[in-house]
Amino acid sequence: xxxxxxxxxxxxxxxxxxxxxxxxxxxxxxxxxxxxxxxxxxxxxxxxxxxxxxxxxxxxxxxxxxxxxxxxxxxxxxxxxxxxxxxxxxxxxxxxxxxxxxx
Amino acid sequence: xxxxxxxxxxxxxxxxxxxxxxxxxxxxxxxxxxxxxxxxxxxxxxxxxxxxxxxxxxxxxxxxxxxxxxxxxxxxxxxxxxxxxxxxxxxxxxxxxxxxxxxxxxxxxxxxxxxxxxxxxxxxxxxxxxxxxxxxxxxxxxxxxxxxxxxxxxxxxxxxxxxxxxxxxxxxxxxxxxxxxxxxxxxxxxxxxxxxxxxxxxxxxxxxxxxxxxxxxxxxxxxxxxxxxxxxxxxxxxxxxxxxxxxxxxxxxxxxxxxxxxxxxxxxxxxxxxxxx
Numbered sequence: 469x470x471x472x473x474x475x476x477x478x479x480x481x482x483x484x485x486x487x488x489x490x491x492x493x494x495x496x497x498x499x500x501x502x503x504x505x506x507x508x509x510x511x512x513x514x515x516x517x518x519x520x521x522x523x524x525x526x527x528x529x530x531x532x533x534x535x536x537x538x539x540x541x542x543x544x545x546x547x548x549x550x551x552x553x554x555x556x557x558x559x560x561x562x563x564x565x566x567x568x569x570x571x
Numbered sequence: 572x573x574x575x576x577x578x579x580x581x582x583x584x585x586x587x588x589x590x591x592x593x594x595x596x597x598x599x600x601x602x603x604x605x606x607x608x609x610x611x612x613x614x615x616x617x618x619x620x621x622x623x624x625x626x627x628x629x630x631x632x633x634x635x636x637x638x639x640x641x642x643x644x645x646x647x648x649x650x651x652x653x654x655x656x657x658x659x660x661x662x663x664x665x666x667x668x669x670x671x672x673x674x675x676x677x678x679x680x681x682x683x684x685x686x687x688x689x690x691x692x693x694x695x696x697x698x699x700x701x702x703x704x705x706x707x708x709x710x711x712x713x714x715x716x717x718x719x720x721x722x723x724x725x726x727x728x729x730x731x732x733x734x735x736x737x738x739x740x741x742x743x744x745x746x747x748x749x750x751x752x753x754x755x756x757x758x759x760x761x762x763x764x765x766x767x768x769x770x771x772x773x774x775x776x777x778x779x780x781x782x783x784x785x786x787x788x789x790x791x792x793x794x795x796x797x798x799x800x801x802x803x804x805x806x807x808x809x810x811x812x813x814x815x816x817x818x819x820x821x822x823x824x825x826x827x828x829x830x831x832x833x834x835x836x837x838x839x840x841x842x843x844x845x846x847x848x
Contacts, residue, residue, distance in 0.1 A: 470619050470636065474646035478636060479626035481654045487697040489664015490671045498662045506658040508775055509803055512782040513635065513655055514766035516802030519783035521638050522759035524790045534756045541760030545767050552601050558760035562753030 518542075531571035537562030588707070592724045595703050599630065599728060600735040602761060606634055607739025609758050612749040613641040617740045624736040628698060628729060631765055632656040638758060644796025652799055663705045664697065670708055670721040671696035699725025774809035781805035 522538040524530055541558030549557075603624070610620040615637065623633045632653035639649040671693045699722075708721035749755060770776050782805025789798035 470615065470623075470640045470646055470649055472622065474636075474650050475619065475622045475626060478623070478632065478650045478653045481650070482627050482629055482632065482657045482660065483698065485657055485660045486664050486700045487693070488661050489666070489700070490668045490693045490697055493665065493668035493672070496665065498665060503662050505806070506662070507769065508778055508806060508809065510631070510656045510659055511766055511769040511775055512778050512802055512805050513652060513799065514631065514762050515770075515779035516782040516786035516799055516805070517635055517638050517652070518759045518762040518766065520786045520790055520798060521642060521762065522756075523787055524642070526643055526795070527791045530755075533753070534759075537753055537756035538759040538763065541756065542763040542767070545760070545764035551598050551761075551764060554760055554764050555601065555605055555757045558756040559753035562756035563751060564753075566751065566753065 533562045533565035533570045536565055536570075588720055588723065592707065592727055595707075595724065596727050596731040599703070600731045602630060603732045603735030604739035604742070605757050605761060606630070606637070607736040607741075608743030608746070609739075609749075609754060610637045610641075611740050611743035612746055612754050613637070615640070617744065620736050620740055621733075624733050627653065628732065629653075629657050629660070629701065630732070634758070634762060634765075638762070639796045639799060641758075642795045644799070645794065648796025648800060652796070655803070659702075660700055663700050663702070667700065667705050667708045667717075667721055669714065670718045696722070696725070699729055701725065701728060703728055777808040777811075778805045781808035 518538070522530070522535045537558040537560075540561045541554045544557055545554045607620045607624075611617055620633070620637065623636065627633055627636075635656055636649040636653040639652050640646065672689065701724075704721050704725035707724040708717045711717040711720050746752060746754065766779070770779060782802035785804055786798040786802040789801050793801070
């Protein structure tokens with residue numbers, strides 16, 4: 469569950485980071501190293517989120533159908549397939565595997 | 572005749588922007604639909620994805636926050652993950668600050684109204700800073716066109732994103748068996764598609780691989796949400812990789828990866844990539 473206070477906190481933090489730019493204009497330069505750290509952290513988090521949400525459910529293994537669908541979707545994304553194709557294919561592969569009895 | 576042709580070519584330039592913005596809105600709209608549907612299908616009340624979309628309005632962090640809580644993680648872990656993803660908005664804001672300041676000549680009179688309008692512009696404009704609006708703005712060299720591109724993309728995206736999330740919520744609440752439709756696979760697939768374009772350099776790929784291994788390995792033992800934050804430890808792999816690379820003297824073409832310059836090209840390349848939609 470995500471309570472309203474948590475949503476408000478994330479909204480406030482996000483808006484703060486957005487407004488800082490226009491307010492600090494000309495008075496601040498983000499060091500290249502810091503900026504690189506920001507962007508690398510975002511990438512690492514996303515890939516870790518993709519891995520955990522594809523492979524795990526709760527504290528255990530999610531079964532084969534889901535990661536298989538995600539893998540096919542990921543391969544399509546790597547081949548620059550459009551977003552809708554990636555999403556629909558991932559769901560379809562997982563659904564078909566489950567239909568065939570794969571957990 | 573010449574005037575008509577000029578008119579037409581100016582139209583073409585303008586409609587090129589509108590067409591590109593429409594395409595981006597369409598792509599993001601589909602992500603919004605699946606975000607709304609997956610969030611309620613996963614068991615969250617309808618107002619959670621809706622409030623996130625209006626108030627946070629940053630797709631990657633919304634998806635991450637919902638992903639953490641759907642995985643059983645605490646709200647604190649969800650907020651932390653979302654906030655880390657949004658740190659990139661700070662340099663974005665610095666890059667497009669000019670489109671939110673009063674246009675040249677406007678401020679000359681210095682009336683109260685001009686000041687109020689300047690502040691309103693900043694307050695609203697800051698909220699529509701996204702990967703996409705920044706990318707569109709930075710693609711234009713002319714200040715007036717930058718302004719048009721930023722505001723067109725930012726406002727259109729805000730409208731489309733929120734409408735589509737709402738539609739997704741409606742659709743998601745009608746689906747009872749999410750497993751049978753493979754809906755649980757759409758979430759990680761969207762996240763992969765978001766992150767892939769940012770995996771351009773070798774150190775980042777190493778860091779992301781290490782982070783994923785750390786997060787998956789810790790999932791059985793740590794409370795949900797924490798493994799994701801622990802994945803940031805994977806960032807250390809960048810440095811190790813670089814040091815080893817230097818020691819064996821294999822700089823080669825990968826030496827380029829270590830260079831990092833802030834300029835508009837970098838923003839263009841990165842905007843719409845890591846964590847963006």
